[in-house]
Amino acid sequence: MAGSAKVLEDDSLLSRLDRKLAKLEWLFALISGLFAFGLMVLAVVSVTGRNGFNEPLPGYVDWIEAFMPLIAILGISYVQRVGGHIRMDILIGQLRGRLLWIAEFLTTFAVLLLMLALVWGTWAHFDRSFDFSAPLWSRDSSIDIGLPIWPAKLVVPVAFSVMSLRVVLQLWGYARAIVTGTTHPVAVPLIQSAAEIAAEEAEMLSRRD
Amino acid sequence: MDPIDIGLWVTGGLLVMVVLGMRVAFAAALAGVVGLIWIFWEKKDFAADEFTWALTVAIKTAGQVPHGKVASQALSLIPTFILIGYLAYYAGLTRALFEAAKRWIAWVPGGLAVSTVFATAGFAAVSGASVATAAVFARIAIPEMLKVGYDKRFAAGVVAAGGTLASLIPPSAILVIYAIIVEQDVGKLLLAGFIPGVFSAFIYAILIITLALTLKNFGPPVTGFTWRQRFTALPPALPIVAVVVIIICFVYNPFGGDAWGTPTEGGAIGAFIVFLMALYRGMRWTELKDALVETAKLSIMIFSIIWGVLIYVRFLGFADLPSAFSDWITALEYSPMLILVCILLAYAVLGMFMDAIGMLLLTLPVVYPAVMALNGGEYVTAAESTFGMSGPMCAVWFGILVVKMAEFCLITPPIGLNCFVVAGVRPDLSVQDVFRGVTPFFIADGITIALLVAFPAIVLWLPSLAG
Amino acid sequence: TEWNVSLWGKRRAFTEHVHKLAELVEEKSGGAFTMNISYGGLSSNRENLDGISIGAFEMAQFCAGYHPDKNRAITVLELPFLGVSNLAEEVAVSHAVYDHPAVAEEMAQWNAKMVMTSPMPQYNLVGTGEPRDELAEFDGMRVRATGGLGEAFAAVGGVPTSVTSSEAYQAMESGVVDTVAFAQHAHLSFGTINQADWWTANLNPGTVNCPVVVNIDAYEGLSDEEREIFDSSVPEAIDHYLANYGELLDRWNAVLEEKGVTAVEISEEELAKFEEVAGGPIQQAWIEEMNAQGMPGQELFDLVMTTLEEHRASN
Numbered sequence: 006m007a008g009s010a011k012v013l014e015d016d017s018l019l020s021r022l023d024r025k026l027a028k029l030e031w032l033f034a035l036i037s038g039l040f041a042f043g044l045m046v047l048a049v050v051s052v053t054g055r056n057g058f059n060e061p062l063p064g065y066v067d068w069i070e071a072f073m074p075l076i077a078i079l080g081i082s083y084v085q086r087v088g089g090h091i092r093m094d095i096l097i098g099q100l101r102g103r104l105l106w107i108a109e110f111l112t113t114f115a116v117l118l119l120m121l122a123l124v125w126g127t128w129a130h131f132d133r134s135f136d137f138s139a140p141l142w143s144r145d146s147s148i149d150i151g152l153p154i155w156p157a158k159l160v161v162p163v164a165f166s167v168m169s170l171r172v173v174l175q176l177w178g179y180a181r182a183i184v185t186g187t188t189h190p191v192a193v194p195l196i197q198s199a200a201e202i203a204a205e206e207a208e209m210l211s212r213r214d
Numbered sequence: 215m216d217p218i219d220i221g222l223w224v225t226g227g228l229l230v231m232v233v234l235g236m237r238v239a240f241a242a243a244l245a246g247v248v249g250l251i252w253i254f255w256e257k258k259d260f261a262a263d264e265f266t267w268a269l270t271v272a273i274k275t276a277g278q279v280p281h282g283k284v285a286s287q288a289l290s291l292i293p294t295f296i297l298i299g300y301l302a303y304y305a306g307l308t309r310a311l312f313e314a315a316k317r318w319i320a321w322v323p324g325g326l327a328v329s330t331v332f333a334t335a336g337f338a339a340v341s342g343a344s345v346a347t348a349a350v351f352a353r354i355a356i357p358e359m360l361k362v363g364y365d366k367r368f369a370a371g372v373v374a375a376g377g378t379l380a381s382l383i384p385p386s387a388i389l390v391i392y393a394i395i396v397e398q399d400v401g402k403l404l405l406a407g408f409i410p411g412v413f414s415a416f417i418y419a420i421l422i423i424t425l426a427l428t429l430k431n432f433g434p435p436v437t438g439f440t441w442r443q444r445f446t447a448l449p450p451a452l453p454i455v456a457v458v459v460i461i462i463c464f465v466y467n468p469f470g471g472d473a474w475g476t477p478t479e480g481g482a483i484g485a486f487i488v489f490l491m492a493l494y495r496g497m498r499w500t501e502l503k504d505a506l507v508e509t510a511k512l513s514i515m516i517f518s519i520i521w522g523v524l525i526y527v528r529f530l531g532f533a534d535l536p537s538a539f540s541d542w543i544t545a546l547e548y549s550p551m552l553i554l555v556c557i558l559l560a561y562a563v564l565g566m567f568m569d570a571i572g573m574l575l576l577t578l579p580v581v582y583p584a585v586m587a588l589n590g591g592e593y594v595t596a597a598e599s600t601f602g603m604s605g606p607m608c609a610v611w612f613g614i615l616v617v618k619m620a621e622f623c624l625i626t627p628p629i630g631l632n633c634f635v636v637a638g639v640r641p642d643l644s645v646q647d648v649f650r651g652v653t654p655f656f657i658a659d660g661i662t663i664a665l666l667v668a669f670p671a672i673v674l675w676l677p678s679l680a681g
Numbered sequence: 682t683e684w685n686v687s688l689w690g691k692r693r694a695f696t697e698h699v700h701k702l703a704e705l706v707e708e709k710s711g712g713a714f715t716m717n718i719s720y721g722g723l724s725s726n727r728e729n730l731d732g733i734s735i736g737a738f739e740m741a742q743f744c745a746g747y748h749p750d751k752n753r754a755i756t757v758l759e760l761p762f763l764g765v766s767n768l769a770e771e772v773a774v775s776h777a778v779y780d781h782p783a784v785a786e787e788m789a790q791w792n793a794k795m796v797m798t799s800p801m802p803q804y805n806l807v808g809t810g811e812p813r814d815e816l817a818e819f820d821g822m823r824v825r826a827t828g829g830l831g832e833a834f835a836a837v838g839g840v841p842t843s844v845t846s847s848e849a850y851q852a853m854e855s856g857v858v859d860t861v862a863f864a865q866h867a868h869l870s871f872g873t874i875n876q877a878d879w880w881t882a883n884l885n886p887g888t889v890n891c892p893v894v895v896n897i898d899a900y901e902g903l904s905d906e907e908r909e910i911f912d913s914s915v916p917e918a919i920d921h922y923l924a925n926y927g928e929l930l931d932r933w934n935a936v937l938e939e940k941g942v943t944a945v946e947i948s949e950e951e952l953a954k955f956e957e958v959a960g961g962p963i964q965q966a967w968i969e970e971m972n973a974q975g976m977p978g979q980e981l982f983d984l985v986m987t988t989l990e991e992h993r994a995s996n
């Protein structure tokens with residue numbers, strides 16, 4: 006229900022790659038959601054165990070901390086695809102055509118630089134916690150039940166790598182739009198027209214409520 | 215170049231990137247990374263052969279933040295509180311609340327808008343995230359208001375402002391974040407939010423009624439509901455009460471005896487009950503899947519801002535900007551109350567440019583100790599204090615003030631998250647439209663904050679009962 | 682030379698030695714060698730070793746129990762029932778272990794070098810309701826205790842229940858935990874003492890170990906004079922810490938009285954029983970686990986024991 010823009014499709018290579026990646030991204034987002042749900046179940050199990058059987062879940066906090074990167078970061082690329090990360094569009098909202106695509110290209114390129122740096126940085130963070138020669142390959146463990154932390158840390162560079170791919174596709178999409186000067190580029194998030202939204206809204210509301 | 219100068223330059227750069235339309239999370243993170251590179255290189259006097267070292271250290275330092283800050287039990291409340299909001303939507307609670315509010319109070323001037331405010335206040339009792347509340351009500355309340363002829367911008371503004379109530383009325387993710395940062399009792403803070411939240415709702419209602427009475431062509435009252443229709447609208451909304459009671463029992467047991475658990479657990483149990491209700495109401499896997507993906511989307515958006523801003527905050531830590539600020543504040547020679555008011559005004563200005571959680575994370579480590587010192591220290595008694603309240607009570611009072619400010623910032627341009635979300639749900643409205651529609655509520659929030667400052671008892675009465 | 686130092690929380694008895702060290706080096710170097718102490722601005726507490734390893738800051742404090750796999754060797758100091766009875770002994774055994782090559786090697790993986798410990802007294806329980814002064818009453822007790830201490834309570838039927846230290850007060854108030862194990866200064870700063878009805882004066886099951894480390898490159902990059910100043914200031918800093926913490930301990934009984942908290946003395950027989958179940962077996966299990974991983978487990982444990990004896994003999 007949070008903001009999502011439309012991504013146009015055609016049968017170009019770019020659009021096919023976009024849809025392929027989108028499938029993976031959607032799966033990652035669903036995993037994020039499932040683990041958010043799991044967090045709730047975990048709390049219910051913990052409370053029931055403690056109050057019903059005097060058997061609290063050992064390492065409850067450790068498990069939550071292990072889940073959090075899956076919930077909070079794994080689906081980042083999905084959100085990027087549908088334009089769900091917030092921004093201030095007061096200025097960029099005034100632009101049209103090539104000027105708009107050039108502006109989008111520049112800020113998206115800055116995101117690519119950031120993401121490549123963070124893939125490096127978060128990989129290093131993972132790498133410090135990982136040791137092939139140690140038991141469970143672990144060189145960093147959680148506070149209560151000694152859970153290895155490297156799997157949770159590995160989630161971040163993986164998510165950021167997918168995000169980098171997504172940003173490259175978007176740059177490609179914006180570059181193509183700059184060249185062709187089209188008003189309807191594929192594989193980049195577009196602001197929908199009011200009529201399109203209203204139609205979708207009506208359909209959504211009739212489905213439920 | 216002084217680290218503080220670097221801090222100011224990078225902060226300026228961040229603002230430029232944000233204004234140019236870069237996604238806020240990434241603009242903040244990039245500013246942080248660039249700032250870290252700059253500050254580490256400065257440490258080596260910008261020697262050419264040390265640039266690689268500075269780059270490596272900066273990027274590795276930034277690389278710690280996303281996992282390190284996100285893997286937190288306290289922040290795990292955020293997805294839970296968002297999930298509960300979406301599940302409540304599928305459990306029909308949003309619709310039921312809005313329907314009940316409409317039948318009971320829409321007869322007043324500006325009726326549907328007032329109903330929306332009280333429906334969001336009711337929904338706030340099961341939702342811990344302002345943006346989630348704004349998102350679901352944008353879907354339900356705006357179309358109804360448009361149908362009877364409200365200005366679409368004002369309709370959007372009502373929803374954006376009403377959404378902010380979710381963070382004062384418990385459960386509230388942001389109150390928990392405050393409690394964690396300042397190491398105060400989470401339960402007391404959640405309790406303390408209740409009355410100010412309801413109070414804010416009444417101020418909003420009074421404002422809307424005043425506008426409806428003075429402006430022409432404002433939305434008309436909606437009348438003609440029979441008492442029978444009114445009473446039949448109540449039962450579907452009743453489960454909210456059950457969830458509220460459970461969450462309160464987890465925070466503070468009003469029946470005497472121990473509370474039932476931590477607020478974290480209370481939120482999760484509440485979410486679970488709403489989930490069962492949604493199942494009972496016929497929620498299918500496809501709908502659950504939608505709810506989960508939407509929860510993921512909103513959570514990830516918020517968490518991206520959290521880690522993005524925290525990379526920038528990490529840079530500020532190295533630039534020592536916060537302590538420079540602290541020294542400056544404590545050296546001031548004005549009355550403590552004036553300083554407090556100035557701090558709140560500073561939050562209003564800062565909040566124009568920052569997201570609420572990021573703002574609290576950024577400032578509290580500096581501002582909170584200063585405020586406690588103004589009151590006479592962390593362990594001061596009410597009698598010896600400046601503001602007439604003990605240290606822990608001052609922490610609660612200031613927490614509610616600051617969270618109210620942070621909520622205010624959710625509706626102020628240029629970066630008001632609630633307005634973005636409402637515009638996002640209804641892209642026939644631009645963000646500017648929503649900002650224009652929400653402007654009258656600045657007045658209401660200003661009045662609320664002034665009253666909370668002048669009469670701390672509004673905040674402190676309930677928590678003082680809990681001992 | 683200007684160093685950045687990463688601590689967390691706020692200034693308290695637990696961080697006084699770092700402030701003293703900073704004061705001493707600045708004074709002795711005539712202001713040429715300074716330390717910027719940051720509470721949480723540079724890193725989070727569980728990532729201070731990472732920050733040292735990266736080279737983001739030059740000095741930091743951390744606790745072994747936060748991430749046992751990062752610092753296996755020094756977890757020996759967190760084993761239950763080592764028999765350490767005061768802060769001076771804690772300093773002696775910690776520094777002896779820090780000087781062991783296995784510790785130096787493990788720290789070197791993080792580009793870190795041990796400087797000094799942050800000695801803490803034995804952790805004791807505060808609890809609500811009826812005092813638990815017999816071992817049998819620990820059965821089913823929900824206790825907030827981490828690492829080796831958690832294992833010790835589990836060994837007698839307790840249920841270690843993890844909440845963060847900042848949630849400890851709330852957890853106690855809400856009955857999520859019955860008891861919380863902390864050192865005295867933490868019972869004060871996290872407010873658990875305000876919630877308590879009783880305190881175990883002599884349970885003394887063990888403590889946690891929190892060293893201060895420096896980045897090796899930064900240390901080696903000091904001029905000879907600066908390094909001499911730094912090294913010579915460490916013992917003074919520790920002395921200052923001990924004196925300061927001693928004052929806090931002197932005040933402790935007054936605090937208990939003021940808050941209406943009963944000091945519970947547990948009988949010798951009960952203590953012996955506890956130690957029998959939770960001391961030897963857990964220590965033995967640790968030694969075996971470390972040996973299996975190729976760490977000198979037995980040697981480290983023996984080092985603690987012999988140092989303790991020597992320290993007592995020399996006093």
Ligand code: NA
Nearest residue numbers: 338341380385
């Ligand atoms: Na709420």
Ligand code: NA
Nearest residue numbers: 565623626629
């Ligand atoms: Na704002």
